[in-house]
Amino acid sequence: MTAPVAERGSARQRGSIRLMGFPALIPRLVGRDAEIRALGEALDRVSSGHPTIVLVEGEAGIGKTRLLEHALAKARARGMQVVAGRAEELERTRPFGLLAATFGCATSSRDPRLAAIGALLATHGAGDRGPITVTSDPGLLFRTVDAFTDLVDELALAGPLVIGVDDLQWADPSSLLTLGAVGRRLAYVPVAVIGCLRPAPRAAELEQLAGALETAGARHLALSPLRDDAVHDLVADTVAAEPGPGLLAEVSGAAGNPLFITELIGAIFQEGAVKTAGGLAEVTETTLPPTLRLTILRRLSFLPAETLRPCEPRRSWVRASLSPIWPRSPAARRSAWRRHWRRRSERVSSKMTAPACVSATT
Numbered sequence: 001m002t003a004p005v006a007e008r009g010s011a012r013q014r015g016s017i018r019l020m021g022f023p024a025l026i027p028r029l030v031g032r033d034a035e036i037r038a039l040g041e042a043l044d045r046v047s048s049g050h051p052t053i054v055l056v057e058g059e060a061g062i063g064k065t066r067l068l069e070h071a072l073a074k075a076r077a078r079g080m081q082v083v084a085g086r087a088e089e090l091e092r093t094r095p096f097g098l099l100a101a102t103f104g105c106a107t108s109s110r111d112p113r114l115a116a117i118g119a120l121l122a123t124h125g126a127g128d129r130g131p132i133t134v135t136s137d138p139g140l141l142f143r144t145v146d147a148f149t150d151l152v153d154e155l156a157l158a159g160p161l162v163i164g165v166d167d168l169q170w171a172d173p174s175s176l177l178t179l180g181a182v183g184r185r186l187a188y189v190p191v192a193v194i195g196c197l198r199p200a201p202r203a204a205e206l207e208q209l210a211g212a213l214e215t216a217g218a219r220h221l222a223l224s225p226l227r228d229d230a231v232h233d234l235v236a237d238t239v240a241a242e243p244g245p246g247l248l249a250e251v252s253g254a255a256g257n258p259l260f261i262t263e264l265i266g267a268i269f270q271e272g273a274v275k276t277a278g279g280l281a282e283v284t285e286t287t288l289p290p291t292l293r294l295t296i297l298r299r300l301s302f303l304p305a306e307t308l309r310p311c312e313p314r315r316s317w318v319r320a321s322l323s324p325i326w327p328r329s330p331a332a333r334r335s336a337w338r339r340h341w342r343r344r345s346e347r348v349s350s351k352m353t354a355p356a357c358v359s360a361t362t
Contacts, residue, residue, distance in 0.1 A: 028237055029066055031230025035221050039071040039194070042219070046160045046192040047078065053183055053213050056196045058223030061259025064196035067223075068164050071194055075162040081155060084164040087171035095141070096121055098165060098175035099148055113151055120144045141174065148178045149185055156189040168197035173205040180212035187216075225256025234258060238265050239274070244282030247274065 029036065038054065045052040056064045068084075075082050085102025099105070100121060107118040123140060155161045165171070165179070183193060193213070197206065214220070226234065235243040235251055238261075243251075250268065254260035268274050273285050 029063070029070060030233040030237070031226040032063060032067060032223075035067055035223065036070065038219060038221055039067065040074065042192055042194070043071065043075055043078065043080070043162070046162065046190045047080070049160075049190045051183075051186055051189060051191050053193045053216060053218035054195070054221060055210065055213060055218050056194065056221045056223065057199060059257070060198060061257045062223045062225070063258045064198075064223060065166055066258070067221075068166055068194055068196050072162060072164045075160075075192075080160045080162050081158070082162045082164070084166075086166040087168060087175070089167075089170045092170055092172050094172055095174040096144060096148070096172065096178065098171045099178055102163070102165060103148075103151065113154070117144065117147045117151065120147060144174070145178045145181050149181050152182055152191060153186060153189060156186065156191045160190040160192070162192045162194065164194045166196045168195050168206060168209075169201055169203075171206070173203075176205045176209040180209045183213045183216040183218070226258060226261075227256070231256060231261065234261055235265065238262055239269075239276070239281040241276045241279055241281040244280050246283045247281055250283055 035056070042052040042054050056067055058064050072082050072084055083102050085098055087098045091097040096105075100117070103114060103117075104111075105114045105117040105121065107115055107122055109115045109118060120140065120143060152161065152163070163182075165175075168176070179193065179195070182191065195213075197210075210218075231251065232243060232248065235248065239247075247265075247268075251261050251264055254264055265274075268283060273283055274281055275284050276282075
C-alpha cells in the first residue's frame with residue numbers, strides 16, 4: 001500500500017490577493033474571531049477521535065475561502081491529514097468531479113485505491129451507454145459512492161482526516177450525494193468535513209445535502225459583512241498605513257465585503273488616487289477608477305435593461321461614470337464596453353516607446 005493520498009502537516013506557501021495591478025500580501029483575517037473559534041473547536045473534536053461537519057455560507061467575496069484555508073493550515077500544523085478541493089461551475093455535469101479532483105482519483109494514480117476509483121469513473125455501461133450517471137447505471141454510481149466512503153474510512157483509521165471543499169454551489173450531484181453519505185455513515189471515525197457555499201444558486205441536490213449534514217449534526221456558520229472596525233483594520237493592513245476618512249468613505253461602498261474592499265483599494269492605488277504621508281493613506285480624488293469602471297461595465301453588459309433599472313446608481317460621480325451604457329440594450333452595453341476598453345488601450349499604447357529595432361524597420 002502506498003502512502004496516504006492526504007497531505008500531513010505540510011504547510012503551503014501563502015499566495016497574494018490580486019488587487020487589479022496592486023499586489024500585496026494577504027491581509028490577516030479580521031472580524032472573524034467567532035468563526036475562527038468555531039473551526040478551531042471542530043479541529044479539536046476531530047483530533048479527539050470524533051467526526052465533525054461545518055458548513056460555511058456567505059456571498060461571493062465575503063471570506064469563506066480564507067476561513068477554509070486558515071482552518072486547513074491549522075489542521076496541517078497539527079499533523080492531521082488534509083485533502084482539499086473546489087467545485088468548478090463548468091464541471092457541474094461531470095460525475096464525481098469535485099471529489100475525484102479533491103482526492104486525486106485517476107487510473108494513472110500510483111495509489112491503488114485512487115486508481116480503482118478512477119477505473120470506476122472511467123467505466124462505461126453495458127452496450128452503447130456512456131460513462132456512469134445517475135440515470136445510465138445507478139448500480140455503478142452507488143458502487144463509486146461506496147468506494148469513496150471506504151476510502152475516507154480507511155484514511156481516517158490512520159489518523160484524523162480533514163476534508164475541505166469549496167464552492168459547493170457548483171458541485172456535481174454525485175459528489176454531493178457522496179458527501180451526504182460520508183456524513184451519515186462515518187459516525188465514529190475522526191473525519192472533519194468543512195464545506196463552503198454561497199446562498200445562491202441552490203440546486204435541489206445541495207439543499208438535500210445541507211439537510212442530510214444538518215441531521216448528522218453539522219454546524220452552520222453564516223458570514224455577515226464586516227463591521228466598521230474590521231473594515232478599518234482590513235484597509236490598514238492592505239495599504240500598510242492608517243486609512244484616512246476619505247479612503248474609508250470610498251471603501252464603505254463595498255458594504256463590508258472583504259474581496260470588494262481589497263479590489264477597490266487596488267484599483268484606486270493603480271490609478272494613483274491614494275497618497276500616503278506621515279503614516280496616513282488618503283484619497284486624492286473621488287472618481288471611480290477607470291480599471292474598476294471597465295470591470296463594472298463588462299459585468300453589467302450582459303444584464304437586461306429591466307434588471308439594471310432598479311439598480312441605477314444615485315451618487316452623481318458613479319452615475320456619470322456608468323452613463324455611457326445605462327440602461328441600454330445588452331448588445332449596446334457590450335459595444336460601449338469594447339469602445340471604452342479600446343480607447344483606454346490606445347491611451348496606454350500612445351505612452352509607450354517602441355524599441356529602436358522596431359522603429360528602424362518601420
